[in-house]
Amino acid sequence: MKKRFCIALFSSLLLIITAACGSGSQTSNIQLAEVTRSIFYAPQYVAIEKGFFEEEGLAIELQTTWGGDKTMTSLLSDGADIALVGSETSIYVQAQESKDKAINFAQLTQTDGTFLVAKAPKPDFKWEDLRNSTFLGQRVGGMPQMVGEYVLKQHDIDPHADLNLIQNVDFANIPGAFASGDAEYVQLFEPTASTFEKEGKGHIIASFGKESGHVPYTTFMAKESFMNENKETVKSFTKAVYKAQQWVQEHSAEEIAETIQPYFEDTEPEMLAASIDRYKSQDSFATDPILGKKEWNNLKDIMDEAGELPEDVPYDELINTKIAEEVIGN
Incomplete structure (x- = not known):
């Protein structure tokens, strides 16, 4: 009986000590x-x-x-x-x-985390193919748009002179606007880019991340x-x-x-x-x-x-x- 009492007392003390230690840690x-x-x-x-x-x-x-x-x-x-x-x-x-x-x-x-997506398949895509196309761009001043322009210029394309650049669509609405609109190209993040490709709404043809560096x-x-x-x-x-x-x-x-x-x-x-x-x-x-x-x-x-x-x-x-x-x- 005495042994059981000691075990019970020890267990109670252990619980108290554990609780006391745990109460000191805050989330x-x-x-x-x-x-x-x-x-x-x-x-x-x-x-x-x-x-x-x-x-x-x-x-x-x-x-x-x-x-x-x-x-x-x-x-x-x-x-x-x-x-x-x-x-x-x-x-x-x-x-x-x-x-x-x-x-x-x-x-x-x-x-950069965006990919160049085209409405039509482009198995032999070259950056110069973008000239005179309708391009659905990102928000002015945002990283996707700035990196996109930077990459285009590296390929001798002036995004404002050589493209019909659309920039009046909110970030969250860009995928839907591309799917339902007349734009031939767009920058999209994953998984939207792959989803569009699977559903036949677009085709991933280039990576802005690879082109722009760290x-x-x-x-x-x-x-x-x-x-x-x-x-x-x-x-x-x-x-x-x-x-x-x-x-x-x-x-x-x-x-x-x-x-x-x-x-x-x-x-x-x-x-x-x-x-x-x-x-x-x-x-x-x-x-x-x-x-x-x-x-x-x-x-x-x-x-x-x-x-x-x-x-x-x-x-x-x-x-x-x-x-x-x-x-x-x-």
Whole structure:
């Protein structure tokens, strides 16, 4: 009887100690705004689904804000703590002399994520075939449009003089406008590009990511004030991102597709895997969260070429690599 009492007492004490230790760990809620829903952001969804954020004591509340302007409005108005968006938006905010800078602290993708899609099959496509065609473009000042113009100019095509360029369609409505309209070409992200190809609405004929080289296409950023007040939270967030980036590098497109399927319920697993493989093959997914100076300068060159660089912002002004470097070092 005495032995049973001792065992029961020990078990009770163990439960109390465990509860006391657990009560010290707190979960931080993070409002995360993504600029669009895309397979291009696979590592982000992997970080959520594999519990990497949870392991770092973070609860992610993900919202899709559909467009760079809406995403930055959400971030600057405290509708989001962290935003996944094109790094060019931080330059636009800086040019408006915002009191609270948008700081890039972790890079997710390192190439353009769009593909050139044609209405008709183009087995022998050459870039010069675009001359005098009707091209459904992206939002003025956004990364897809600027990279698109940059690539076209590399092939001696002036997008405004040599094309019938349409730019009055909202980002979210571009796929539908291409399918129902008269445009012969369009830039599309995955899985939309592959879906169109399967349904016979279009044909993937080139990759803007392969043509443009490395650029900080989408990064995680936060207001400078948030980063100063939540240094450990931002570090934990970056740790989770890095874990996901490594996981994506080490696993097959099929395994990644299975993991992120909940975010693309209307897309077949085989198509998801094909899209992921296409991105992996052109090194679109960054292997670590550090945004390099060469990539930043490439971004500014692309913006300048498009006439959209409001001012020359030095690398150290809007980039924080210290957190990512600490994460990788540990």
